[in-house]
Amino acid sequence: MPVIERVRRGVTSLRYDVVGLWLGTALALLSFTPSLLPRGWLFQGVVAGSSAAAGYGAAVALAALGRELLDRERRETSARTWRAYLVALAVGTPLALVAGVVWNRQSSELIGVDPVDPLLVVLTPVVAVVTFAALVGLGRALRALYRRTSSWLERHTSRRAARAIGFTLVVVLTAAVFSGVLLRAVVVVMDRSASVGDLLTGQGVVQPETPLRSGGAESLVEWDGMGREGRNFVGRGPDADRISRLTGTEAEEPIRVYAGVGNAADVRDRAELAVEDLVRAGGFARRNLLVVTTTGTGWVEPSAATSFEYLSDGDSAIVSMQYSHLPSWLSWWVDEERATDAGRALFDSVYREWSALPPDQRPRLYAAGESLGSFGGEAAFSGDVDMANRLSGALFSGPPIFNPLYRSFVDGRDAGSREIEPVYRGGETVRFSLDPSRGEPPGDGPWDGTRVLYLQHASDPVTWWSPRLVYQRPDWLEEPRGPDVDGAMTWIPFVTFMQTTADLALGFGTPPGTGHIFSGQHAYGWDQVLGTDWPEDRLAELSRRTGGGG
Numbered sequence: 001m002p003v004i005e006r007v008r009r010g011v012t013s014l015r016y017d018v019v020g021l022w023l024g025t026a027l028a029l030l031s032f033t034p035s036l037l038p039r040g041w042l043f044q045g046v047v048a049g050s051s052a053a054a055g056y057g058a059a060v061a062l063a064a065l066g067r068e069l070l071d072r073e074r075r076e077t078s079a080r081t082w083r084a085y086l087v088a089l090a091v092g093t094p095l096a097l098v099a100g101v102v103w104n105r106q107s108s109e110l111i112g113v114d115p116v117d118p119l120l121v122v123l124t125p126v127v128a129v130v131t132f133a134a135l136v137g138l139g140r141a142l143r144a145l146y147r148r149t150s151s152w153l154e155r156h157t158s159r160r161a162a163r164a165i166g167f168t169l170v171v172v173l174t175a176a177v178f179s180g181v182l183l184r185a186v187v188v189v190m191d192r193s194a195s196v197g198d199l200l201t202g203q204g205v206v207q208p209e210t211p212l213r214s215g216g217a218e219s220l221v222e223w224d225g226m227g228r229e230g231r232n233f234v235g236r237g238p239d240a241d242r243i244s245r246l247t248g249t250e251a252e253e254p255i256r257v258y259a260g261v262g263n264a265a266d267v268r269d270r271a272e273l274a275v276e277d278l279v280r281a282g283g284f285a286r287r288n289l290l291v292v293t294t295t296g297t298g299w300v301e302p303s304a305a306t307s308f309e310y311l312s313d314g315d316s317a318i319v320s321m322q323y324s325h326l327p328s329w330l331s332w333w334v335d336e337e338r339a340t341d342a343g344r345a346l347f348d349s350v351y352r353e354w355s356a357l358p359p360d361q362r363p364r365l366y367a368a369g370e371s372l373g374s375f376g377g378e379a380a381f382s383g384d385v386d387m388a389n390r391l392s393g394a395l396f397s398g399p400p401i402f403n404p405l406y407r408s409f410v411d412g413r414d415a416g417s418r419e420i421e422p423v424y425r426g427g428e429t430v431r432f433s434l435d436p437s438r439g440e441p442p443g444d445g446p447w448d449g450t451r452v453l454y455l456q457h458a459s460d461p462v463t464w465w466s467p468r469l470v471y472q473r474p475d476w477l478e479e480p481r482g483p484d485v486d487g488a489m490t491w492i493p494f495v496t497f498m499q500t501t502a503d504l505a506l507g508f509g510t511p512p513g514t515g516h517i518f519s520g521q522h523a524y525g526w527d528q529v530l531g532t533d534w535p536e537d538r539l540a541e542l543s544r545r546t547g548g549g550g
């Protein structure tokens with residue numbers, strides 16, 4: 001028996017529909033096209049298998065709908081059709097694998113990482129087949145549940161009503177399990193794990209002795225309640241001597257204040273505690289005061305904080321607080337209000353104290369946040385005019401696509417400017433930069449008064465991921481690609497969504513300046529926001545010290 005005939009009989013014995021396999025295979029092969037970041041064989045296999053399952057399901061569902069509308073019975077697929085499909089599969093798979101290796105190498109060069117080992121690419125089809133089979137199997141299990149439910153309901157009502165009710169019950173039950181029961185179980189496990197992790201302290205971090213840091217002997221904030229990230233934040237960072245060695249001038253000792261979930265259960269009480277400790281430490285007497293909204297776990301980006309202190313010659317105070325134990329992606333999924341409540345509460349508490357000071361005694365007030373921290377940081381403001389009225393400047397890095405203010409600025413950008421580096425109202429207050437080391441970000445006029453700067457990367461999936469990628473081509477894929485994205489990337493229904501979803505897991509492991517990593521770029525960003533105009537060689541050294549490479 002010919003090999004193709006044996007394969008055909010093997011596949012048909014599994015009851016796969018050839019029409020579904022045609023579309024599923026086409027999407028799987030298209031998934032090897034480049035996306036925002038290069039993918040290894042495992043991620044590529046999952047993307048290919050998921051794309052194949054989606055295409056298969058869509059084709060089978062549409063075929064079934066067509067038969068119902070035309071009142072036709074399902075026809076048996078001919079052996080010739082099966083043979084044509086298997087030949088196409090045998091030819092298309094190696095071509096897609098080779099093209100995928102080429103595109104992967106190009107994408108890897110753009111962001112500065114080693115390409116995937118071509119020998120491992122042979123494992124990709126294995127992962128794809130396993131993923132496809134698992135997802136189709138899940139779909140068949142749900143279909144069987146629907147049929148049994150409808151069959152039981154037909155004993156008590158009409159056939160049409162039984163089908164409608166059965167379908168609705170299965171959809172609701174599935175949604176409840178995945179978004180309710182399963183999600184709650186994941187949250188409970190991760191929250192317990194993260195809360196235990198909050199009892200730990202980073203290597204080399206010790207309780208501060210200076211009164212200028214929270215957690216010390218004179219602080220109103222207890223060291224043990226600050227959480228891991230809070231202790232890491234106040235226990236690290238430059239002192240006056242380190243700053244002076246870089247700047248060549250006499251510097252002050254920076255102030256760092258932080259309140260953790262263990263210091264006060266209520267978010268507003270926690271914000272008030274942080275501000276009280278800021279007052280105690282003398283933070284409102286400094287020249288520059290920075291309010292940082294953390295990520296989900298309470299993390300303050302070290303590069304952003306340290307750069308602000310160096311560029312202020314230590315004449316600075318930074319205040320922040322924790323609002324969750326959970327990582328950002330889960331914190332937002334479960335309860336995005338935590339981030340917005342924390343951002344508003346902390347800034348409002350600081351601003352109330354700041355406003356009570358005589359105008360000539362107030363520090364310059366700044367805001368910052370990275371990733372989910374930018375989402376919470378924006379929540380304190382109604383728009384760019386509000387920012388201009390209450391801030392001297394802000395630096396937001398890696399904003400997720402769901403940030404309300406960020407999206408309003410991008411969607412309202414001036415005609416002719418790109419989504420990946422837009423110009424909003426001529427750049428009067430708000431500006432965007434793919435790489436702040438290139439100089440002042442684009443704008444049509446002078447950047448006087450309040451300066452709000454968004455740092456974003458063309459290859460950052462956190463900024464560009466959206467469920468709309470399933471069915472809608474985004475503007476950033478109609479424009480010229482960014483410098484770190486392969487020009488061959490194109491929009492393919494559902495496939496691009498799956499590719500970008502996989503990129504989300506990869507975006508946190510890229511070199512600085514690509515993906516979701518902004519370390520080192522904060523030095524240039526704060527230089528522009530603060531208007532310090534440091535010499536290029538000194539900025540480059542600060543960037544290197546804070547994680548920006550050589």
